[in-house]
Amino acid sequence: MSYTLLSSPLQGFTDFRFRNAQNKIFGGIDTYYAPYIRLNGKMVIKSSYQRDLLPENNSELEVIPQIITNDADEFLFVSKYVQELGYKELNWNLGCPYPMVTKCGMGSGLISNTEKINQILHKVHNESDILVSMKMRLGYDTTEEILDVFPILEKYPIKNVAIHARIGKQLYKGGVHLDAFQACVDNTNLKLYYNGDITTVAKFKEMQERFPTIDHWMIGRGLIADPFLPSMIKNNSFEYPKNKMELFSAFHDTLYEGYSESLSGSTHILLKMHHLWEYFSVIFSNPHKVHKNIKKAKSIRNYEQTVKEIIKAG
Numbered sequence: 001m002s003y004t005l006l007s008s009p010l011q012g013f014t015d016f017r018f019r020n021a022q023n024k025i026f027g028g029i030d031t032y033y034a035p036y037i038r039l040n041g042k043m044v045i046k047s048s049y050q051r052d053l054l055p056e057n058n059s060e061l062e063v064i065p066q067i068i069t070n071d072a073d074e075f076l077f078v079s080k081y082v083q084e085l086g087y088k089e090l091n092w093n094l095g096c097p098y099p100m101v102t103k104c105g106m107g108s109g110l111i112s113n114t115e116k117i118n119q120i121l122h123k124v125h126n127e128s129d130i131l132v133s134m135k136m137r138l139g140y141d142t143t144e145e146i147l148d149v150f151p152i153l154e155k156y157p158i159k160n161v162a163i164h165a166r167i168g169k170q171l172y173k174g175g176v177h178l179d180a181f182q183a184c185v186d187n188t189n190l191k192l193y194y195n196g197d198i199t200t201v202a203k204f205k206e207m208q209e210r211f212p213t214i215d216h217w218m219i220g221r222g223l224i225a226d227p228f229l230p231s232m233i234k235n236n237s238f239e240y241p242k243n244k245m246e247l248f249s250a251f252h253d254t255l256y257e258g259y260s261e262s263l264s265g266s267t268h269i270l271l272k273m274h275h276l277w278e279y280f281s282v283i284f285s286n287p288h289k290v291h292k293n294i295k296k297a298k299s300i301r302n303y304e305q306t307v308k309e310i311i312k313a314g
Helices: 016-025 047-053 072-084 114-127 145-153 178-186 201-210 221-225 229-234 244-262 266-283 287-296 300-313
Strands: 004-007 031-033 089-094 131-139 161-167 192-195 216-219
Touching: 004 229, 016 047, 016 244, 072 089, 072 114, 114 131, 114 145, 131 145, 131 178, 145 161, 145 178, 161 178, 161 216, 178 192, 201 216, 201 229, 221 229, 221 266, 244 266, 244 300, 266 287, 266 300, 287 300
Parallel strands: 004 031, 004 216, 089 131, 131 161, 161 192, 192 216
Antiparallel strands: none
């Protein structure tokens, strides 16, 4: 069965610089989801969100914008904004697990409020022709919460529901709930996408066998940790390319140059790169040592030298 690979959005990581670099050097992702737009009650699109969605910053990519909100007017405001940029679809985030989001009744903290979900979708579909898709967790407290949402979603022309097979309370800890995801497959006719712990080619194949009717697969943290993964999946290869370090070096340098131009001061640049290396270190033979060495690099000069040594050692 043919399938589609999607990049799940991760706030602070999968911005347009990351997307473009990953697409150019590795490829394999069919559609990228942009990190969510959050308004916090003010009908203003922050400049960082604007930059991330500018068509000229995404000219080689298929990108779907995302919103996180519990307010229909915010939803409509962002819908209009992205449509003016030429986007036809807006993804609604009911998946974010972080307490600063969920305690405000957004992200996975909204899943149990079916009345509010219905109210927002009703208004949006009455007042806008934007195509709506969903990104969800199974629930916040329990894996059954999502099942109560399906009858609401089925009343509207929802394009698809991408489900991260964890609950909000877990954050990213513990395993994915595959039986609960199967219950979703069994209890709705909505188009479902799978998301959660696709970190290797073997894991992808295992999931394909487990869920034979799913043909859209979303890769989140696995893509940041291993930008080779989508092309390896597409090529049905368990082996990294022979020029692995050369490709990774080009990817790293592209990101590093981009962030050096856009961020002010070495502290911000190093912080950004240190966060990325929490993931990048996974593809090296001694991840713990690699990450430790990167964290020790407190100046730009030290950082550049450390990266050079790590890549040389492979």
